[in-house]
Amino acid sequence: MATATEERLEEIWGEEPGPVSWFTTGDHKRIGKRYIVTALIFFFLGGVEAALMRWQLAQPGATHLTPEQYDELFSMHGTTMIFLFITPLFTGLANYLVPLMIGTRDMAFPRLNAFSYWIFLGAGIFLYAGFVVGAAPNGGWFAYPPLTGPIFDPGINMDIWSLGLIFLSISTTAGAINLIVTILKLRAPGMSLARMPLYVWAMFVTAWMMVLAMPPLTYANVLLQLDRNLGTHFFDPTAGGDPLLWQHLFWLFGHPDVYIIFLPAVGIVSTVIPTFARRPIVGYPYVALATVLTGIIAFGVWVHHMFATGLPQLGLTFFAAASMIITIPSGVQVFAWLATIIRGRRPVFTTPFLFAVGFIVVFVIGGVTGVMFASVPFDQGVTDSYFIVAHFHYVLFGGAVFPLFAGLHYWFPKITGRTYSETLGRWSFWLIFVGFNLTFFPMHIMGLLGMPRRIYTYSPDLGVDGLNLLSTIGAAIVFVGAVLVAINATKSLVSGSRASANPWGAATLEWATTSPPPHYGFASIPIVNGRDPLWEQPQLGSDLTLTDGREILGTTITDAEPEDPLPMPGGSVLPLVTALGFAAVFVSLLLGSVPAALLSTLITVALIGAWTWDLGGVPG
Amino acid sequence: MSVAQAEPRGARAPGWWGMALFILAELTLFGTALASYLFLRFRAPTWPPPGVEQPDLVLGGIATVLLVGSSIPMFFAERGIQRGSVVRMRICIALSIVLALGFLSIQGYEYASTSFSWRTDAYGSLFFTILSLHGLHVIGGILIVAWLEIRSFAGHFNGEHHAAVQAGALYWHFIDLVWLAIFIVLYLSPRI
Numbered sequence A: 001m002a003t004a005t006e007e008r009l010e011e012i013w014g015e016e017p018g019p020v021s022w023f024t025t026g027d028h029k030r031i032g033k034r035y036i037v038t039a040l041i042f043f044f045l046g047g048v049e050a051a052l053m054r055w056q057l058a059q060p061g062a063t064h065l066t067p068e069q070y071d072e073l074f075s076m077h078g079t080t081m082i083f084l085f086i087t088p089l090f091t092g093l094a095n096y097l098v099p100l101m102i103g104t105r106d107m108a109f110p111r112l113n114a115f116s117y118w119i120f121l122g123a124g125i126f127l128y129a130g131f132v133v134g135a136a137p138n139g140g141w142f143a144y145p146p147l148t149g150p151i152f153d154p155g156i157n158m159d160i161w162s163l164g165l166i167f168l169s170i171s172t173t174a175g176a177i178n179l180i181v182t183i184l185k186l187r188a189p190g191m192s193l194a195r196m197p198l199y200v201w202a203m204f205v206t207a208w209m210m211v212l213a214m215p216p217l218t219y220a221n222v223l224l225q226l227d228r229n230l231g232t233h234f235f236d237p238t239a240g241g242d243p244l245l246w247q248h249l250f251w252l253f254g255h256p257d258v259y260i261i262f263l264p265a266v267g268i269v270s271t272v273i274p275t276f277a278r279r280p281i282v283g284y285p286y287v288a289l290a291t292v293l294t295g296i297i298a299f300g301v302w303v304h305h306m307f308a309t310g311l312p313q314l315g316l317t318f319f320a321a322a323s324m325i326i327t328i329p330s331g332v333q334v335f336a337w338l339a340t341i342i343r344g345r346r347p348v349f350t351t352p353f354l355f356a357v358g359f360i361v362v363f364v365i366g367g368v369t370g371v372m373f374a375s376v377p378f379d380q381g382v383t384d385s386y387f388i389v390a391h392f393h394y395v396l397f398g399g400a401v402f403p404l405f406a407g408l409h410y411w412f413p414k415i416t417g418r419t420y421s422e423t424l425g426r427w428s429f430w431l432i433f434v435g436f437n438l439t440f441f442p443m444h445i446m447g448l449l450g451m452p453r454r455i456y457t458y459s460p461d462l463g464v465d466g467l468n469l470l471s472t473i474g475a476a477i478v479f480v481g482a483v484l485v486a487i488n489a490t491k492s493l494v495s496g497s498r499a500s501a502n503p504w505g506a507a508t509l510e511w512a513t514t515s516p517p518p519h520y521g522f523a524s525i526p527i528v529n530g531r532d533p534l535w536e537q538p539q540l541g542s543d544l545t546l547t548d549g550r551e552i553l554g555t556t557i558t559d560a561e562p563e564d565p566l567p568m569p570g571g572s573v574l575p576l577v578t579a580l581g582f583a584a585v586f587v588s589l590l591l592g593s594v595p596a597a598l599l600s601t602l603i604t605v606a607l608i609g610a611w612t613w614d615l616g617g618v619p620g
Numbered sequence B: 001m002s003v004a005q006a007e008p009r010g011a012r013a014p015g016w017w018g019m020a021l022f023i024l025a026e027l028t029l030f031g032t033a034l035a036s037y038l039f040l041r042f043r044a045p046t047w048p049p050p051g052v053e054q055p056d057l058v059l060g061g062i063a064t065v066l067l068v069g070s071s072i073p074m075f076f077a078e079r080g081i082q083r084g085s086v087v088r089m090r091i092c093i094a095l096s097i098v099l100a101l102g103f104l105s106i107q108g109y110e111y112a113s114t115s116f117s118w119r120t121d122a123y124g125s126l127f128f129t130i131l132s133l134h135g136l137h138v139i140g141g142i143l144i145v146a147w148l149e150i151r152s153f154a155g156h157f158n159g160e161h162h163a164a165v166q167a168g169a170l171y172w173h174f175i176d177l178v179w180l181a182i183f184i185v186l187y188l189s190p191r192i
Helices: A004-013 A019-024 A028-057 A067-101 A110-132 A157-185 A198-229 A243-277 A284-300 A313-325 A327-343 A351-374 A376-382 A386-416 A422-448 A465-495 A574-591 A594-615 B014-041 B057-069 B071-082 B086-113 B122-153 B163-191
Strands: A551-555 A562-567
Touching: A028 A067, A028 A110, A028 A386, A028 A465, A067 A110, A067 A157, A067 A198, A067 A243, A067 A386, A110 A157, A110 A574, A157 A198, A157 A574, A157 B014, A198 A243, A198 A284, A198 B014, A198 B122, A243 A284, A243 A327, A243 A351, A243 A386, A243 B014, A284 A313, A284 A327, A313 A327, A313 A351, A313 A376, A327 A351, A351 A376, A351 A386, A351 A422, A386 A422, A386 A465, A422 A465, A574 A594, A594 B122, B014 B122, B014 B163, B057 B071, B057 B086, B057 B163, B071 B086, B071 B163, B086 B122, B122 B163
Parallel strands: none
Antiparallel strands: A551 A562
């Protein structure tokens, strides 16, 4: 069946299945799948933490959990969902999809890609080791000092947290740089920036935001570590420090991070909706521009997390205005999606489409409460109440997890080569949609009635018993819906029917190759003439096969004119070993052992040296 | 494995972009560090706090000349390899390393001779953290270019293939430039 070209490419790019290639692979598809599976395991853990909290809060005055356990659970729930689930999952999905969508064979730096995954796995284990040693992080996911400083939280709980996040930021930054260079340099000939799929646009902006947003978080965590362990005074007002410095640094990362989570999600929605509305997206340039603008404005709104800290009025007004302006690009996108659905042919109500439309509904609700917070007096009234909890679950669960489920169903046939069950898919959508609203809508009311967040129980006098019980029932329904997704995936993997190359009749390049794609992605590098290549070009192939060796095609950054073929490194165990070196550094720091830290640093530096030596002159 | 021969040409190789983006992240890190300094500085009634002396301008000035000056041989190292001269590259990189070591020695002397420490107050914490952060980067830069020297003996670079040298030189210039910003904020701005 296979042509001579395909045989030759398989010879160059193929990997022996088995334990060796498991530890050495640089294949973006395998690494992407790994990211996805690992992040889903963390999603499950974060879900269990949420379930335990809802169990505790189902009735007033319950004693299932101690206050200390509750602190650890909400801290790890937030940390897990933000840092270990949603961001790595979107990174993993992009890892799998972006090279295929832009018509190339791998990421720009395959070994760095493997390294990013191993660091993510290591940092996730590091953060969860707290539960094993009985000292899980307990200062909340934004870890405000002085509460998290050396005086009020003396255990190693928050050391695990801050060191774990510094460790993880290596993975995030490396992954983002890899993605940017891949998108800049490896697009198929003809895929100018103005023809790039909107999902690729979204990931491109997201990756830039990661590069710029992680350093403030890392620096803040370095300062927290120094304050906790070396006696510095950054957050200590008695010696010239200021706890507000932490809040500025954290939210300078934290608000862009909201969009780091949200933009990949809108990228998915902008991909799924045109496919099922069966027409190109309405207003492509406006949607792409809105993505870029969101990414820029996101860096100018962080103070709206600090409206209740007594900052000068004039400053607050500026940030309130910026926070209202950022709703405009989001609004543009919502109208583009609605117009696409209306102007398209009768939409196909598949599971991905349902999740995408469900997203629009809940995101608009979350967006409305978001605009309410941009008003300073309202924000000061409801801050630290369940109204906030309701809002950010509408924008994070509604705004990111719904599109994520849309994407996972949409690309399931491509990634696994199997089709999933639509019936089960629809059941899981409706369970999650109904359960989600049942869980989080009552929280708006609880918050207005005065229920504070992060408190392990509440008094029956507050009048929120019924609402809390409703919320717990909703959470149980969401849980059942999510388990149903897992059952559907497992069942389909085993006995789903074989998927064709393009089961949805979609327009983007990943559907031009088989499901699942071969190691080399495409037998010949496609040449692109428009924004929806599979709808516009019946004949996509070219005579660019690059069969001389392990090579991919470099193209210019704006117009994607072909340049020279770029040599690619093969698999290696060095990324894994180097990641282990970094893990040793962070474990030494956690244990406070200077000799061990120095020794492991030296070993890690030597490993990086070996890595560059092994590459000779090849980037990777 | 002699993949070295196949290295892509031109300053815009993927490796160059990767290094440029890494430097962007690092610039953000230093920008955050200096912004934190200014944030606490403008909240303090006096700066430096009473009883703490200003950083030594003469020593700081000499260190600045040495480090910023080390960019000049690094520039010629890159030009040397572009014109195919591995020897010129080696000599120039060695010169840059010597200058950077001079910078580090002065920093070490300053660490030892300052009357306050990072434990004294927030001023001391900021001063030593920012200097240490930068000092570690200088050490990192030295390791990177020293490694380029060693790799040059294994024949990794020639007039056609030297993207790693270009990336290393770019990183070197970044460390020097960022020092200028640190010098202005830490040494000059408290005197205004």
